[in-house]
Amino acid sequence: MTTETTATRDTQVFDLIAQEQHRQESGIELIASENFVSPAVMEAAGSVLTNKYAEGLPGKRYYGGCEVVDHVEQIAIDRAKELFGATWVNVQPHSGANANTAVFVACLHPGDTILGFDLSHGGHLTHGSSVNISGKYFRPTFYGVERETGVINYDVVEETAKRERPKMLICGASAYSRDWDYARLRAIADEVGALLLADVSHPAGLIAKGLLNDPLAHAHIVTTTTHKTLRGTRGGMIMMRNDFENPFGIKTMKGETRLMSSLLDSGVFPGTQGGPLEHIIAAKAVAFGEALTDDFYDYAVRVKSNAQAMAKAFTDRGYSIISGGTDNHLMLIDLRSKGLTGKLAENTLIKADITINKNMVPFDDKSPMVTSGMRVGTAAMTTRGLNESDMEQVVVYIDKVLMNHDDAATLATVKEEINEWMKAFPLFKS
Numbered sequence: 001m002t003t004e005t006t007a008t009r010d011t012q013v014f015d016l017i018a019q020e021q022h023r024q025e026s027g028i029e030l031i032a033s034e035n036f037v038s039p040a041v042m043e044a045a046g047s048v049l050t051n052k053y054a055e056g057l058p059g060k061r062y063y064g065g066c067e068v069v070d071h072v073e074q075i076a077i078d079r080a081k082e083l084f085g086a087t088w089v090n091v092q093p094h095s096g097a098n099a100n101t102a103v104f105v106a107c108l109h110p111g112d113t114i115l116g117f118d119l120s121h122g123g124h125l126t127h128g129s130s131v132n133i134s135g136k137y138f139r140p141t142f143y144g145v146e147r148e149t150g151v152i153n154y155d156v157v158e159e160t161a162k163r164e165r166p167k168m169l170i171c172g173a174s175a176y177s178r179d180w181d182y183a184r185l186r187a188i189a190d191e192v193g194a195l196l197l198a199d200v201s202h203p204a205g206l207i208a209k210g211l212l213n214d215p216l217a218h219a220h221i222v223t224t225t226t227h228k229t230l231r232g233t234r235g236g237m238i239m240m241r242n243d244f245e246n247p248f249g250i251k252t253m254k255g256e257t258r259l260m261s262s263l264l265d266s267g268v269f270p271g272t273q274g275g276p277l278e279h280i281i282a283a284k285a286v287a288f289g290e291a292l293t294d295d296f297y298d299y300a301v302r303v304k305s306n307a308q309a310m311a312k313a314f315t316d317r318g319y320s321i322i323s324g325g326t327d328n329h330l331m332l333i334d335l336r337s338k339g340l341t342g343k344l345a346e347n348t349l350i351k352a353d354i355t356i357n358k359n360m361v362p363f364d365d366k367s368p369m370v371t372s373g374m375r376v377g378t379a380a381m382t383t384r385g386l387n388e389s390d391m392e393q394v395v396v397y398i399d400k401v402l403m404n405h406d407d408a409a410t411l412a413t414v415k416e417e418i419n420e421w422m423k424a425f426p427l428f429k430s
């Protein structure tokens, strides 16, 4: 052991981290699921708490020496409850995928039917895709958007639920720009005897500040990541506003029916995870503290207004946005009217230091590795301080790059301009 920092010894890794910081600072980040955390969040994530094993829950651990991390984890839980109006939270899931898997393990048996939003219409891998455990261990069925509107028709969701009789109805998406009717979804779930799971990973930060419908008022269980619009460290969590007796008749050792919260805690540990990442839980606590502030409310408002400005700028330039606009922080753009693929857009924009991801559009005729769409979001660039007119300028650059995708000189010029422009929006304010 030496007092010399790893940073001075392991140049191979730390040079790469410096390169990544430079990439993040010099470019325009539009991946809708990304954001930039504060130095305080990074400090907590990089702290000595990484050294501690703490299987179990605060006050009920399988290891000694957990007094401090108990306190840290309880702060994270309490702040999450306050943010979302929850009465029960588990902050241990390492990711959104882990949070969903823990819910499935707690609530379903292998082979049970689940009904989720189709991945190819904007849904998520963990909501029943055949390549994910959710689609391999359970019987996945799906609803999607209407071809004409790009919007979910809840009458069709209801018809599908009545036909498929799922044990769990799942809502939430990774590329759907409209808000959700959680009350209607709960009515559908009740009608067919399903549990309603809302995965709000993408819009969580906007929901926390009351800028979108409240899923906790209706869904039995809510999962989220902590690193998208919520602007925390990479991670996940599970929440409920109203705990309830599990409907599966599972009893405690004393013969009492176990509460759902108890099953969900077990679904996380020991069901699907081992030791919690207490350094990451500390970083979640710090991020939740930030999200509780009025500054974060202002941020969330700007995320939405920036997305609307961006959607308008794209539309004004003849781009087609699925569903015609956005209620949240993201939008899915169908590039077919411009004669482009998502793959070409992603690969060309990165040459000008604009990062987006290619994305399937509903009823896409191209493969997931090519796609007809691109997804963009405003969470990250709003953190850097860009406003509505800046977002219009971003669209001007995107359009210029895409319309000149085989002109290396234009791409190089745009890249230079962007690198210079981004100096006005430092990642770390000194």
Ligand code: DSN
Binding pocket: 032, 033, 096, 124, 174
């Ligand atoms: N892969 C994330 C996204 O980009 O939306 C969701 O898990």
